[in-house]
Every structure is written in structure tokens, then in C-alpha cells.
Amino acid sequence: MTSSDVLMQLGDYVFSVPTAAYQTLRLHAEYRWVQQDRLATMPAQQWLGPGRQEITLPGIIYPHDATLYPDGQGWRQVALMRDAASVGEPLMLVSGLGEVWGWWCITEVEETRSGPTWRSLARKIDFRLVIVSYGGEPR
Template sequence: MAEVMMQLGFFQFSINSATYQRLSRSTEYRWARQARIGTSDALQFTGYGPETIEIEGVIYPHFRGGLKQVDRMRTQASSGLPLTLVSGIGKVLGLWVVEGISEGQEVFASQGVPHRQDFTMRMARYDSGLRSLLRFF
């Protein structure tokens, strides 16, 4: 069985299926600036800004995993629920929402079946507290 690179909800990214080639993670921090006379501005930490992850990958549907992998990503994202993100080493990275999925296809066989699918998924950390999650249950 192939090792899992990362799992988002029930969808697993792995070497033998939807493999991501690039992962970018961005975290912002908010600082309020107050001008002062005769010296530099005072800065005060006011909280965390958005945190995002973007993954770019490739799927060879005839190798393993089949043609429906990007469709399964989209189905799970369309649930409108935050999803647990877990790294391949088992580290729980929290709740995330999928903001967008894009797909490219190339090297086609008969009936327009692609031999290669490229995908990009954009996710944002969901941090609205437990109370906001309770409305889903």
C-alpha cells in the first residue's frame, strides 16, 4: 500500500495516486502601527491573519487511482464543511476549507481520456471556533 503524503477529510494524496509536487504555505500576522512624534512607529500585535496552503500536483489516471480523483476532490470540497488536514507523518494541521480546485488535462487517448491531469488546490485555515461548527450537526 502506498504511503499517504497528506489527507484532507477522506481524500488521500499519495505517491501512487494524486501526488502533489509542490506545497506552498503562507501565514500572515497582523500588527497595528501607531505613529509617534520624533521616533519610529509603535507596533502592536493584534492577531493572526489568513493562513493558506496551495498544492500543485499531477495524476496519471492509468497508473493508479483512476480518472475520478479530481472529481472526488471537488465532491468533498462542495460539502461546504471544514475538513481535517493531516500530514503524512500523522500531524493534525487543523481544519481547512477548499477555496478552489483547478485542473488541466493533456496527452489524450481515444474518447478524450487524458493520460495526465495536473491540479492545483487552494485551502484556507478554518478558525471560527467550535461553536460555529456545531451548526453543521
């Protein structure tokens, strides 16, 4: 794999065509305002600051494709995501262009296997990874 193959890296996990390519990146950012009631006039909004940021990465893996997975590890990609999540620590997120997005936490890993073949190996694995911004530097 070359650096041009990398879509994004979360901790030690690399999203790329040879590992797991996400189909879309959905960023949801909240901005917190709270209503302040006022006597004899309309309520005003008070800015509290930025809120939660969440990224959803759905993707597809074809684990039997020997050109993408010459080491035969295509079927292990989602398990590697779960392993990264189970450590319970924030992970640095960096885009394939080198843009540092900061520290993020894996909150969901979803896997759907379809087209089972010999010994239940899937022809296709759909995945969805949800990460949230850690909100600072880890200790």
C-alpha cells in the first residue's frame, strides 16, 4: 500500500481500498444554544459553544478479492475496527492528505455479511463505523 491509497487513518487502522474503503464520510456537528426566558419579551438565545461532532463511515469490503487482499485478511478488517474500539482510548484521526482532525472515539461498529459461501465466509461485508470527537487531548 502506498500513501496515495490511504483515505484516512484512525489510530493504527488505515482506511484504504486494500483494507476497508468507506463509501461516504458523514460529519454531523452540533452547536449549542440555550433559550433564556425574559420578562415581557421574547426569549433570547445564549451561545454555549460547540457541541458534539460525529462522523459516520459506511463502507463495503469484498473479502475474497485476492487483488485487494493478497494476504487473505479481507474478512478480518471489521474485527480490526472492533479491536481498536475495545481498547477504550481516543484515537488520532488523520485524512489521506495529512490533515489532522484530532482525537476521536469509536462508539459503534456495525457489520453485515451477505452472500455466504463455503464455511459461511461472506462474499460481501458492509460496515458502518461511528466515531465522536473526544473533545480535547487524552491524558
